[in-house]
Amino acid sequence: MTVRLIHGDVLDATTEGLILTIDGTRKGLEGNLARAYARRWPDSFEELGYEIPYPLPLGRAVAVRIEDDSPFRVIVLASTLHHLDVLDERQKVAVTTSAYSEAIALARRFRLRSIASAVLSGGWRLPVKAALHAMLTVARPFSEQESALSVEIHFKEKKDLNDAVAHANSIAFPLRPE
Numbered sequence: 001m002t003v004r005l006i007h008g009d010v011l012d013a014t015t016e017g018l019i020l021t022i023d024g025t026r027k028g029l030e031g032n033l034a035r036a037y038a039r040r041w042p043d044s045f046e047e048l049g050y051e052i053p054y055p056l057p058l059g060r061a062v063a064v065r066i067e068d069d070s071p072f073r074v075i076v077l078a079s080t081l082h083h084l085d086v087l088d089e090r091q092k093v094a095v096t097t098s099a100y101s102e103a104i105a106l107a108r109r110f111r112l113r114s115i116a117s118a119v120l121s122g123g124w125r126l127p128v129k130a131a132l133h134a135m136l137t138v139a140r141p142f143s144e145q146e147s148a149l150s151v152e153i154h155f156k157e158k159k160d161l162n163d164a165v166a167h168a169n170s171i172a173f174p175l176r177p178e
Contacts, residue, residue: 001104001147003139005168006178007161010118010154011036017063017074017115019103021122024056024079031081033118037070044070048077058082059098063106074110076103080122092126096134104142107149116152119164132164136173143173 010018010033021031027049030038038045044066051064061078078099087095100120107115121131132153139151155161161177168175 001142001145001149001151003143003175004150004152004178005161005164005175006152006154007158008154009156010116011040013116013152013154015114015116015152016072017076017107017112018072019076019078019115019117021078021080021120023081024054024058024060026054041070043068048075052077059095061099061102061106063110074112076106076115078103078120080120082122082125089126089130092122093130093134096120096122096126096131097138100135100138104138104151113148114150114152116154118154128160129167132167136168136171140173
């Protein structure tokens with residue numbers, strides 16, 4: 001499996017899959033990226049709403065095969081947003097780690113060749129560096145295995161991308177910005 005850090009809007013990715021974040025307690029508690037997806041592909045987003053098995057516990061993920069206007073074949077919904085729970089940073093990292101691990105496992109189960117996401121920081125709930133560290137920790141064992149899956153982590157801001165590359169290199173996970 002390869003991991004790529006990409007500068008640009010994750011909704012412009014040309015991957016087979018996409019990871020979006022939600023609060024899995026009930027419909028209507030999507031993250032900003034999921035709402036942006038809904039504006040671009042409203043029919044697809046409506047279809048997603050019917051397929052999510054609410055409640056989806058915090059730290060879990062579910063994959064939905066998309067059949068309509070979305071350029072992505074599979075959407076993975078990761079329950080990382082929590083509007084009611086009060087969690088410390090260690091617990092927030094555990095949520096991101098669990099959800100991302102399930103998302104990667106689902107991508108492999110669906111035999112995707114590529115999947116994209118933003119950093120799963122749970123909105124403002126977890127610092128980007130901590131969330132990225134959790135994601136790279138999940139990805140590391142997979143990156144050492146022979147796999148056709150390519151994982152893209154997108155950053156809208158060039159500075160955030162450069163910070164992410166520096167962090168990855170500091171933990172001996174050598175990556176280049178793209």
